[in-house]
Amino acid sequence: MLEATGVAAGYGRKRIVHGVDLAVGKGEIVLVLGHNGAGKTTLMRTLFGLLPAAEGTIRYEGRDIAGRRPAENVADGIAFIPQGHGIFRTLSVRDNLDLGAFVEPDKSLLPERLDTVFRMFPILKERASQIGGTLSGGQQQMLAIGMALMHAPRLVILDEPSIGLAPNLVDKVMEAIAYINRTMGTTILMVEQNVKYSLPIASRVAVLKTGRKIYDGPPDPLHDRVELMKLF
């Protein structure tokens, strides 16, 4: 589905990601781990087109997408949920969800999608007219996921969806991601530090260290704490 080879990226002249290969198969949940500052966010932003790739190729469903603008990638079925506040803080929940479908040309599909989002996160329906920035952290993350679903993406890239959430909420968010993957067949590429909750739903794991990939394989060996620690 997504195939990156030799991707290098950074800010200005400073290289952060050095020649990373990353493949995400259709229907997979691929987890990206790595220490703080390893370049996980930089890599995700590059794959999505928010940052230019200095080197390497990025293919999505067989098409070369390196150098495409985010707007084109969104229209082509990729959603990105950034680290932190992936919502419009001054707009209402409902406006946020509507904006999530900004690129959808067929607006007649939206009521049904809105329904799906509200069924998955009933709290968003209750709070539909509340201003996004006044939601709790967990609710904001649900809203961010809901916005992404509003344009029915085939690939969702998430950057640390559990950051700053209480453990029981982390569990809920991971459950929602697994549910989306299972029931909608959406492919997931996710950065997540909280291995306790994210490893169980992952089909494959890549580990980054100072901008290079040092592990790529099944999640099972990483359940062992010692193995995991070795990689960091």
Add this chain to the structure above:
Amino acid sequence: MDLVLQLLVNGVINGSHYALLGIGFGIIFGPTRITHFAYGPIFAVGAYGCWASVAWLGLPVPAAALAGVLAAAGVGALSYLWLYRPFERRGSSHLVVLIASLGLFITLENLIGIVFGTDTKVVPGLSPDIFLWGPVVVTSIQLWQVAALAGIALALFAFLRRSRHGKALMAMTDNGEMAQIIGIDTVRVSLTAFAVGSAVAAVPAILILLKEGATPHMGFIAVFMAFVAVIVGGIGSFRGAIIGGYAVGIVENIGMWKLPTEWQSTIAFVVLFLILLFKPSGLFGRRVR
């Protein structure tokens, strides 16, 4: 008492003018976060576009006004495409963009002076009606200033709430990166903002032309007052820019009750200063990230 009433009415009239300036400036600043000082001379382009269409092409005033609005919108859009966009692409700092904007301010102002001369241009054969309402005197142009604000504010409100471009503009004002993430073409939104904001600025400029004439330097006080209205009202708030404009207009005119007229623009500055000191987010400001 009669004097205070007249000053209050003048305050509302000037307030409408400032509010319009603020809306135009804010619609550009909100999504782009560009401190667009060249908004001043582009305001003047609106007035001179109208004047030239009357004096050189012989168009009737309403058609000439439309020409002025289009001229300002065009120059505004080009200033984004040719000046700000290249800096944006390079990821230049706010300071660099600010200096570029000042450069454009000076260039445009001089250009206007070279093309039109530095004397005051008035639209010939225009005599506004004067109305006496009890002790209060107003002119038809002053009424137009108030009506223009009301009409434009309503139209823009509908544009921002209903149209696709308007919603994209609101989204980008909230968070530019998120706007990109949901697939909004932020370059197009910025271009729209520059065109619409400049068109809005042309309207008060044309009314000033009709009221007291145009000079190449007329843009300076315009961008200053626009800036004050936006800061006082709160960055990123449409309602704030309007209320900020009225607040400054009314305070300024009521100030005339006890102070000589030379103090008028100083009052605006004092209001700005106090707001920056005690309520930096403005009266209606949304906290900036």
